[in-house]
Amino acid sequence: MEHLETGSEDMTLTNRQGHPISDNQNIRTVGNRGPSTLENYHFIEKISHFDREKIPERVVHARGAGAHGYFEAYGKAGNEPVSKYTRAKLFQEAGKRTPVFVRFSTVIHGGHSPETLRDPRGFAVKFYTEDGNWDLVGNNLKVFFIRDPLKFPDMVHAFRPDPVTNLPNPERMFDFVSNSPEATHMITFLFSPWGIPANYRQMQGSGVNTYKWVNEAGEAMLVKYHWEPVKTGIKNLTQREAEEIQAKNTSHATQDLYEAIELGDFPEWELCVQLLSDDEHPELDFDPLDPTKLWDHERFPFLPVGKMVLNKNPENYFAEVEQAAFGTGVLVDGLDFSDDKLLQGRTFSYSDTQRHRVGTNYLQLPINAPKAKVATNQRDGQMAFIVDKAPGQNPHVNYEPSSLGGLHEAQKTGKDHEPAYTAKLVREKIGRPNDFAQAGDTFRKFSDEEREELIGNLVDALKICEPVIQDNMIAHFTQADPEYGRRVSEGLAKAKSDSAHISSDSARQGAEMAERSGQRTD
Ligand code: HEM
Numbered sequence: 001m002e003h004l005e006t007g008s009e010d011m012t013l014t015n016r017q018g019h020p021i022s023d024n025q026n027i028r029t030v031g032n033r034g035p036s037t038l039e040n041y042h043f044i045e046k047i048s049h050f051d052r053e054k055i056p057e058r059v060v061h062a063r064g065a066g067a068h069g070y071f072e073a074y075g076k077a078g079n080e081p082v083s084k085y086t087r088a089k090l091f092q093e094a095g096k097r098t099p100v101f102v103r104f105s106t107v108i109h110g111g112h113s114p115e116t117l118r119d120p121r122g123f124a125v126k127f128y129t130e131d132g133n134w135d136l137v138g139n140n141l142k143v144f145f146i147r148d149p150l151k152f153p154d155m156v157h158a159f160r161p162d163p164v165t166n167l168p169n170p171e172r173m174f175d176f177v178s179n180s181p182e183a184t185h186m187i188t189f190l191f192s193p194w195g196i197p198a199n200y201r202q203m204q205g206s207g208v209n210t211y212k213w214v215n216e217a218g219e220a221m222l223v224k225y226h227w228e229p230v231k232t233g234i235k236n237l238t239q240r241e242a243e244e245i246q247a248k249n250t251s252h253a254t255q256d257l258y259e260a261i262e263l264g265d266f267p268e269w270e271l272c273v274q275l276l277s278d279d280e281h282p283e284l285d286f287d288p289l290d291p292t293k294l295w296d297h298e299r300f301p302f303l304p305v306g307k308m309v310l311n312k313n314p315e316n317y318f319a320e321v322e323q324a325a326f327g328t329g330v331l332v333d334g335l336d337f338s339d340d341k342l343l344q345g346r347t348f349s350y351s352d353t354q355r356h357r358v359g360t361n362y363l364q365l366p367i368n369a370p371k372a373k374v375a376t377n378q379r380d381g382q383m384a385f386i387v388d389k390a391p392g393q394n395p396h397v398n399y400e401p402s403s404l405g406g407l408h409e410a411q412k413t414g415k416d417h418e419p420a421y422t423a424k425l426v427r428e429k430i431g432r433p434n435d436f437a438q439a440g441d442t443f444r445k446f447s448d449e450e451r452e453e454l455i456g457n458l459v460d461a462l463k464i465c466e467p468v469i470q471d472n473m474i475a476h477f478t479q480a481d482p483e484y485g486r487r488v489s490e491g492l493a494k495a496k497s498d499s500a501h502i503s504s505d506s507a508r509q510g511a512e513m514a515e516r517s518g519q520r521t522d
Contacts, residue, residue, distance in 0.1 A: 015042050016049070055322070056357050057111050060156055061122045064105035065200065065254040066321035067261055069310035070097045071127055077273060078303035085221050085275060086213035087414050088334030090129045091305055099128045101367060102310060103324050104200040104257070108159050114250040116242040118195040118457070123205030123227060124326040125308070128371040135330035136225055137350070140197055141190070142206040143438075144291040145183040147430065149345020155180075170461035171469065178472035182292045184480055185439040191461070192446060192454040193236035199256040201267040202235040204228060208291050209328070209343035212278065212336035218415030222276040222288055222338055224295055226302060227269040238453050239460075258313055266311045272302035278419075285437065287430045289340040293438055320367045325354040333413050341430075359383050375407050439480035451487075459491035463499075 013021045019042075027043045029036045038044075058064075075094035076082055082091045090098045105122035106115060121140040126133055146155055158176035162169045177183045189195060197203035205227030212220040237245070245252050260267060274295050276288055286293040314320035327350030328343055337343060354362050360381035362368055375390035377398045389395065394405030401408070446454065458477075462470050470492055478485025 015045055017045075058105075058357065059353055060107050061105040062111040063109060063113050063115065064103050064122065064321060065257050066101060066103040066314055066324060067257060067267075067310040068312040068314070068320075069100050069102065069266070069308060071100050071125075071271070071306055071308045072097050073306040074304060077275070077305050078301065082305060083215065085215055085223075086334040087216045088129075088134075088213070088332055089131055090127060090134070090332070091334075098130075099371065100308060100310075101126045101128075101320070101324060102308075103321060103326065104253070108156070112250070114246045115253040116196060116237070116246040116250070118190060118239075118242075120190065120195075121197055121200065121203055123203070124324075125205075125227075126324070126326055126330075126368075127332075129332050130372055131332040132370045132372045132374075133330050133368075134332045134335060135326040135328065136207055137326045137328050137346075138205045138207045138225065138227070140203040140205060141186065141194065142204070142208060142226070142294055143186050143189065144208050144342065145177070145186045146180060147182055147290050147292050147342055147433075149342050149349075151180065152342075152345065152349075171465045174462060174465050174469050174473060178469045178476070181435040181476055182433060184436055184476045185292050185442060187458075188439045188442050188454065188480070188484075191457040192450045193238055194450075195457075196237040196239070196242045197253075198235035198237050199253045201257060201260060202229055202232045204234060205269065209346070210289050210291070210338040210340045211331075211343070212338050212417065213273075213275070214334055214336050214414070214417040216414040218417045220278040220336060220417045220419070222278050224274045226272045226274070227308070228272060228302070229267070230270045230307075231268040239457055257310075261310060261313050266309050268307055268309050270304050270307045272304050274300040274302060276300060285432060286434045287432050289338055290430060290433070291340060291342050292435070294442075319365075323358055323362070323365050324367050325350070325358055325362050327351050327354070336417055339419075361385075364388070377407060436476065436479040439477075440484065443481045443484045455487045455491055458488050459495055462488070463492060463495040 013024060015021055021042055024042075027036050028040050036043075071090065073082075073091045073093060073096045075092060075096075077085055077091075090096065103122065103124045105124070106113065106117055106119045107122065108119055109117060122138075123140055124135065124137045126135050146152065155176060157163075158172050161167055162172060177187055205225075207225035209224075211223050211225070213223045214220050249255065257267070274297070276295065281288050288295065327347065328337075329347040329351060331337070337347065358365070358368075361384050363374075364384065364386055373390065374388045375393065376388045377400055378388060379398055387395075389398075390407060392405070393407060394402075397404050397406030400406055443451065443454070458473075462473060465473075474485050474489045474492075476485075477488050
C-alpha cells in the first residue's frame, strides 16, 4: 500500500462545501452531555452522504474486478488486411493502441459472494476508440443457456437462491433447465471444470453472440469474437480444488488479478475472430445466429486481429469498477449487430438498467465517458455536471437542425450496410434448433477427467431433484450422447441406493441406541 507524504501539501480536512473542519470527533451539543442540535451541518452532511454510499448492485454479474490496459491491433485478420472485412478504425493499423477498461465477474450471486462458485465468468471490455466507445460484453464460455431474450428473467430467477428460504437450490435451476433443452450444451460446459476458471487471468473470453463486421463498401460478414489467454494458458478447477480455495479465500480471483498487475506480470489475451458470410448458411445443421452453438474452429478458423494487455489497477474500486457500465449496443462505425435475438434483447437491457443503477448521466462519469469528443443536445437530468457540447457550439442552441451555430450531422464515412427483409411478423423459434448434437460433441471432446468431473457434479446437483426433473435431464443428456445419459442415470441410481443404505444404517443405529437406553422406537 502506498502512503502519501504528509506535510508537503495542504492536508486540511474540509467538508464538501470546502469549509475547513476543525473538529471531526464531536458533534455540537447543549453541554457536553447533549442533546444535540439540528444545525450540525458537518455531521448531517457526513452521515447523510454515508447513508447513500451504496448504489444498487448489478442485477446480474454483481461480483467483479477490473483493470485498465490497451488493445494493440495487428492490422490483419489472419493473412488478409482487416480492411477487407471491417472499416472499424481501431483494427486497421498494425501496432495501433486503443486504451481499454476490463471488468471480470461472476454472474448469479451478490457483490461479496465467493469467486470460486460454479458460474459463467463475465469478460467485459470497453475500448475507448477515436470514434467513441466500443463495448464487447462477453463471458468466458463460448455458448449461452438460452437463445430468446424473453426467457432471461425466468432463467436468472431459477438460478438465484429460493425466494422463500434464500438458499441456493439446484432443483429450481434444473427445473428450468430440464424444460429448456437448448441449455444442454451450456450445462455440459458449466458442470465440467470449465464452469470454475482458476482465476480471471487464465480464462478465455467470448462475445458469444454473433455480430457483423462492415467494410468500406457496406458489405457485411457475420463475426464471433474470442479472447485467448496466450501468455498464461487456460486453467480450470475441479469442485474439490475450488472448495479448498474457498475455505481460505473468497476473493482469490480479484486478489490474483490485482497482485499480478502490481508485480508487473501483466495479463494478456489475443483477440481472434471467426468470420462467416452474411447469410442463413443452410448447409450447417444449426443457425449461425444461435448463441447456444459453437462455430467449429477447424471449419471456421480463429483469425488473430490484435492483443490486449492489462497494466494498471483501478485507483478506486467504486468509481471505476462498480460504476463501470458496459452494453452490447455500444458499437463503432464498421461494427454492427446481427439479427441474433438474444443480442437484440441484451442491447435494450444494459443501458436501461444502467440509467437506474448508476443514473441518467452515467455516461458523464470518467470511467464510462468516451475519450473521443462528445457533443450532443441531451441536457440536464440528475447529477449532470457538464454540458455535452462542442467547444464552438452556440450555448443557446441545444437542438438540431439549426442555422444559429448548433451541432450538425456527421459526414458518412462509408456506405451503409442495408440488409433487406421480407418475412411475416411471428412468435416462433428459429429453425434448426438442434439442441443436443453440439452438447454431445463437447462431451466427447472432454478428457476422461473432465467427463468424470462433469458426471460427478451433475449427479451431486441432480440427486436432490424430483424424479421428473432427473428423467428430463437424463433424456436430454442421452440425446446428446448415449454414454452421457447412461452415466448420469447410473450415478443417480447409485446416489439413491447409497442414501437408502445410509438412512437404513442410521435408522438401525438409532433403534440400537434407543434399545440400549431403554427407549421405544416403534
Ligand atoms: C451484465 C442483461 C445475456 C454478459 C448484465 C446486466 C444486465 C444483463 C441487466 C447488468 C448490467 C449493469 O448493471 O451494468 C442480460 C440479458 C441477457 C444477457 C437481458 C440475455 C437476454 C448475456 C450474455 C452474456 C452476458 C449472453 C455473455 C456474452 C454480461 C456481462 C455483464 C452482464 C459480462 C457484466 C458487465 C459488467 O462487468 O459490468 N447483463 N444479459 N450477458 N452481462 Fe448480460
